[in-house]
Amino acid sequence: MLFKNITVLDENFDVIDNQYVGITGDRIDYIGNSEPSVDYGEVFSGNGRLLMPGFYNVHAHTPMTLLRGYAGGLNLQDWLFNKIIPFEAKLTPDDVYYGTMLGIAEMLKFGIVSTTDMYLHTEHMTKAFIDSGAKINAGAGFVSFNPDEKLTDNKDYQITKYLYENYHGICNGRIIADASVHAEYTTLERILREYCEYAVDLGLNMQVHMSEMKAEHEDCKKRHGGKTPARYFYDIGMFKVPTTAAHCVWLEDEDYDILAENHVTVATCPISNAKLASGICDAKRILDRNINLAIATDGVSSNNNLNMIEEMKFFSLLQKVRGSDPTVITPKQTIKAATVSGAMAQGRKDCGCIKVGNKADLIVLDIAQPHMKPVHSMLDNIVYSADGSDIEMTICDGKILYKNGEYYTIDLEKAEYEVEKRRLRVLSEL
Amino acid sequence: MLFKNITVLDENFDVIDNQYVGITGDRIDYIGNSEPSVDYGEVFSGNGRLLMPGFYNVHAHTPMTLLRGYAGGLNLQDWLFNKIIPFEAKLTPDDVYYGTMLGIAEMLKFGIVSTTDMYLHTEHMTKAFIDSGAKINAGAGFVSFNPDEKLTDNKDYQITKYLYENYHGICNGRIIADASVHAEYTTLERILREYCEYAVDLGLNMQVHMSEMKAEHEDCKKRHGGKTPARYFYDIGMFKVPTTAAHCVWLEDEDYDILAENHVTVATCPISNAKLASGICDAKRILDRNINLAIATDGVSSNNNLNMIEEMKFFSLLQKVRGSDPTVITPKQTIKAATVSGAMAQGRKDCGCIKVGNKADLIVLDIAQPHMKPVHSMLDNIVYSADGSDIEMTICDGKILYKNGEYYTIDLEKAEYEVEKRRLRVLSEL
Structure with a gap:
């Protein structure tokens, strides 16, 4: 998986525009200004998007x-x-x-x-x-x-x-x-x-x-x-x-x-x-x-x-x-x-920031929403202006688990159905 | 405009399911359990949605x-x-x-x-x-x-x-x-x-x-x-x-x-x-x-x-x-x-709650999102669990001004462009 032209919050908490970030298996193995020569398969365009740690x-x-x-x-x-x-x-x-x-x-x-x-x-x-x-x-x-x-x-x-x-x-x-x-x-x-x-x-x-x-x-x-x-x-x-x-x-x-x-x-x-x-x-x-x-x-x-x-x-x-x-x-x-x-x-020493060799635990934030503009300070906007739903994609160990309302590993409808059924049962037993 | 089968937060802050709410001109003129006989034109299905005051x-x-x-x-x-x-x-x-x-x-x-x-x-x-x-x-x-x-x-x-x-x-x-x-x-x-x-x-x-x-x-x-x-x-x-x-x-x-x-x-x-x-x-x-x-x-x-x-x-x-x-x-x-x-x-005596005769200043909240389930208390969910982006539609004086990211009266791209240009100009003048 490769992100191209994406804004990155790097390990020093600096915000860097127009980056390429490559993921192989469960790890980040490329971060750079230029397109890597390796073929990463699926490519995500990062226009108006920020890649940050999960x-x-x-x-x-x-x-x-x-x-x-x-x-x-x-x-x-x-x-x-x-x-x-x-x-x-x-x-x-x-x-x-x-x-x-x-x-x-x-x-x-x-x-x-x-x-x-x-x-x-x-x-x-x-x-x-x-x-x-x-x-x-x-x-x-x-x-x-x-x-x-x-x-x-x-x-x-x-x-x-x-x-x-x-x-x-x-x-x-x-x-x-x-x-x-x-x-x-x-x-x-x-x-x-x-x-x-x-x-x-x-x-x-x-x-x-x-x-x-x-x-x-x-x-x-x-x-x-x-x-x-x-x-x-x-x-x-x-x-x-x-x-x-x-x-x-x-x-x-x-x-x-x-x-x-x-x-x-x-x-x-x-x-x-x-x-x-x-x-x-x-x-x-x-x-x-x-x-x-x-x-x-x-x-x-x-x-x-x-x-x-x-x-x-x-x-x-x-x-x-x-x-x-x-x-x-x-x-x-x-x-x-x-x-x-x-x-x-949590004892996860190779997690928590975007650097080569770390586990790819990442989120993609939509920074093109009106409440995220203008940008005097991206860090201020992330903490004070962003809305939870600005998160478009969540990646854990290199796997996309959530993207634009879709779940790749969870049957949401079943989870919701079971929770509702079980909640009502407990209430009836109290 | 008519909402059908929508959950309504009424003027007493009671939550009532499966309501019909009709809007004519800038006012609410129908709220009820059954479909009104009048033809309201555009109909919005309210499944998984809550209608509340703006x-x-x-x-x-x-x-x-x-x-x-x-x-x-x-x-x-x-x-x-x-x-x-x-x-x-x-x-x-x-x-x-x-x-x-x-x-x-x-x-x-x-x-x-x-x-x-x-x-x-x-x-x-x-x-x-x-x-x-x-x-x-x-x-x-x-x-x-x-x-x-x-x-x-x-x-x-x-x-x-x-x-x-x-x-x-x-x-x-x-x-x-x-x-x-x-x-x-x-x-x-x-x-x-x-x-x-x-x-x-x-x-x-x-x-x-x-x-x-x-x-x-x-x-x-x-x-x-x-x-x-x-x-x-x-x-x-x-x-x-x-x-x-x-x-x-x-x-x-x-x-x-x-x-x-x-x-x-x-x-x-x-x-x-x-x-x-x-x-x-x-x-x-x-x-x-x-x-x-x-x-x-x-x-x-x-x-x-x-x-x-x-x-x-x-x-x-x-x-x-x-x-x-x-x-x-x-x-x-x-x-x-x-x-x-x-x-x-604000001196707007015919605004602020959903009742017949009031101005139609309304929002539609998506209550089908995972963070809004289950519902032990809808009022608790609105205040403590909802996310700003759960708002799907905003209506003022009976007119839809915002719906699912689209603006009906605002050229968002132009506003963003002008703000960015003017912000940079001010910074250059300081």
Whole structure:
């Protein structure tokens, strides 16, 4: 596949017009001003189009597509415990598969090529990613409330083990099994320590919810002799493996030190944190400490879409208004947090930017729309002016998965039909 | 024109499937479950589509489309005084006309049928609205720094008079001339009082910037013996005419009383206020006082688009995170603020909702996209899940102005060409 005369957002975030970009197999193998001599087969004319890296969504619960718009406008406790958890308790493996598939369709439409995800029936969620051609770092979301439970008897441990043994690294590295811990308040210390040791033994990445809500953060300190969630997880040994900590809204001074020293990625979910009124993380401080910061959608039921173009704008503007300073974050920092910083968090070292040798995880943006003109600054236009639907094409590992409303690997009609049928069944059972 | 089997968002914000909606001339004259006996001519099948009111954008500077993405990431003072104002000083009447036309193209794409606008070369901005078929409440933005200036010598007074005499109420009420005052800090008291008396004499609506920035609000109090901008404007007599006060981020206790008692509309610009780090207005308090609250984009150079779907989501989520309470604003309140509350602010009493006898200012939303499924709540999906580009058709006064990327009244290619040429000329002159 060859793109010709296309504008490229390169690995330095410079915008370069009239480029040729060649893809062979799953990798980019040519970028240049002139037409390559090799025959690449299919050629795409890039007039009025921008080629940029696809988005890496570092915290999501994709199957929650089934719950889009369900029980909105409640306070967080009501929403989660009286509505969301009872709904989720009714979900079957196939519900999760089809909910995931519809979610992936939406993500591909909005340019997301890879997702860090934590959900129940994890194998079935992962299966949908395998079938769709998109990338996943799959986690079960470890939970344990029984002080006597043996690690090997724990269901989430068993799923983690199953994912590792059956899916880790398959599809040429597209599918990755992660260790994952739901949160401090849904586990007990002894078994969590053992689970983290297991993650170290296997060399897995870790996902965790951390300091999302003020009450969660403060309750942790009460339970653990003043330790914040970051301190508690550090002491338990969680951060011995590369960890992505979602939310991090309520970090305290020492927490920034811990995250920086242990190379923990912060997965910020700006829309979800605003919609649930959890708060706004301090991105400037995170970036000033050279902590890896990546942007994520969280689950659709607290967003309520999977639109990373929108998420970038929210992220940037929430930071500006939070800090009472319009200079606090730049478009370049924002795009980096939605692309290469996310790929790094997922352990995908050859992904996230357009350079020769990297995996071809790409999106084509229509920059000829009236809301994208004129161009005083293309990076400003991408972050502040673009609309999610400006994405025309989404490519993962060199394969076109989405193009102008068409899906090449997903039967959208079937996914929509199954989601509707299953949603109504769950509602009837509640 | 007849819509058949379309889902309708009705005047009570109820969502009703399988409706017939008939339009004759510029008005809606049929809504019902069954096919009307009258022959309406062109018939649109509404399968997978939602018919809702168009958006009323109650504060904008549409010609600033020329400055999209110009001088981003600066602090407000640098941005405004060292970049924006010098650029604007170079604008010719034709620059304003074409900048406006490209801005209208974008607004129609994103469902805006009517705009309250304040800008220089106001006649030429207004001319673009006339030519495009969209609605405008046009204001000059009164400014006066000379203590000896006579009202009748003031340029903005003269423009207001010209607009009133030549444009007010033309195109069957589509074009409205407003009085408008830039802000407290850009006028002097004596002449402002005279200008407000002139507005009362003519029975014009008033537009004004008010309490956008903390420093602006506090400086007003220093200059005027502790009077807030709201108090100062009230004392001057501004609120004797129906007034739309843009921003209102820094209101104090008494200000809410003044706005409520004088039926002043608050035009909140959530994205602009976040991007310039001005702050977040207190929508709950405004609505609790029964003050009319309407949503606006502000100028594109502090947004940087004119996408009311996006603006609604930002509005709602900023309120939730501001109030640390996810229940603080509902989707219904949000949609109301983007539609009928805006029409009321503009003095368009027969606009803003779908009912028989009202002007046919309508948009058709594609609700069959994957990110709009499933539907637990259509109102939640409209506010939190929709994408600006889901708008397929925009109708103003019964005329289709935009449909699936096509413009019926705007030569988009020419507007884009002229904007690009003029933008480069201004940059070369700076």
